[in-house]
Ligand code: SF4
């Protein structure tokens with residue numbers, strides 16, 4: 001659902017400061033009630049796909065994935081309404097979408113126990129289908145994992161994190177996990193700009209049509225998310241029928257100008273969002289905001305100012321080679337797993353003695369390698385122009 005469909009868009013915002021199962025279940029119920037109530041979204045008997053952020057198997061304390069306690073609370077609310085649930089996601093680009101990788105990711109993220117809850121199944125079907133989407137503004141065909149296509153409704157349970165490529169990842173970016181693992185890198189190759197990438201994400205969400213958003217913003221990630229950042233406390237659960245409204249409120253909560261996020265700007269350009277029509281219910285943004293959350297070092301200069309951003313974009317891209325951040329190997333941390341080589345969408349990673357070498361001329365600075373290196377063996381190093389300009393423009 002988007003602002004195409006209704007007048008005012010509710011976003012339920014509820015304070016919740018810890019991953020205590022009882023507190024979280026109450027917070028999730030309250031947030032969904034503020035967003036319109038479960039009856040508004042689901043009918044008893046429906047089969048519901050619940051989609052977390054399972055970027056990769058990672059301990060819940062690292063704030064990489066949707067916390068299992070939030071996922072469990074959402075499943076409890078949905079099954080309590082008489083629906084059945086399948087939990088499914090395709091982890092990040094460097095991970096082949098195979099049953100054994102899913103099982104490993106579920107284990108590491110603390111999801112395995114959820115598969116024993118009544119009427120809840122953890123997906124192990126790794127098939128996908130091609131879906132035509134003639135209404136796409138920008139992309140008119142997607143490869144999408146089958147359990148999403150087989151469900152009566154899709155409920156997204158996202159994780160709020162900063163993101164080195166898109167600024168932040170929350171509700172809208174979550175849907176990129178609907179695309180199977182190794183089908184993801186070509187999107188980065190085609191859309192070498194966060195606005196173009198944002199347009200694709202909007203089309204993908206319009207294609208899948210998630211019915212309800214719940215966001216885990218209790219412990220978020222700051223700095224160079226979505227993998228290599230640091231956990232930070234925000235203490236919030238959000239719920240809304242609208243992915244864009246959810247992200248706008250999330251952006252405000254952590255001190256981003258919403259229109260500095262490519263997907264929000266893309267939605268605005270298409271008339272799919274209008275911040276003045278968002279109705280934040282429950283807590284206020286002022287009560288929970290943390291503008292001091294550390295932003296990713298890749299944010300384009302003027303990230304908090306749309307006109308400065310527009311001014312700088314062409315310059316930045318013309319001088320990209322010397323301005324932007326480049327991947328750089330921290331050799332002693334590298335395990336030579338070659339995940340970075342596998343996921344690079346433009347084959348800019350070559351191997352020498354088993355260690356990756358990054359070709360600056362081919363690299364499109366999508367940062368997928370940095371995102372997926374779970375050994376934290378890739379740092380981002382600035383070019384000369386970046387080092388000169390950054391103190392003046394940030
Ligand atoms: S840099 Fe990271 S992803 Fe690449 S080979 Fe080394 S450990 Fe693996």
Ligand code: SF4
Nearest residue numbers: 344363364366367369
């Ligand atoms: S080497 Fe460059 S293009 Fe390849 S994954 Fe890393 S950042 Fe992206």
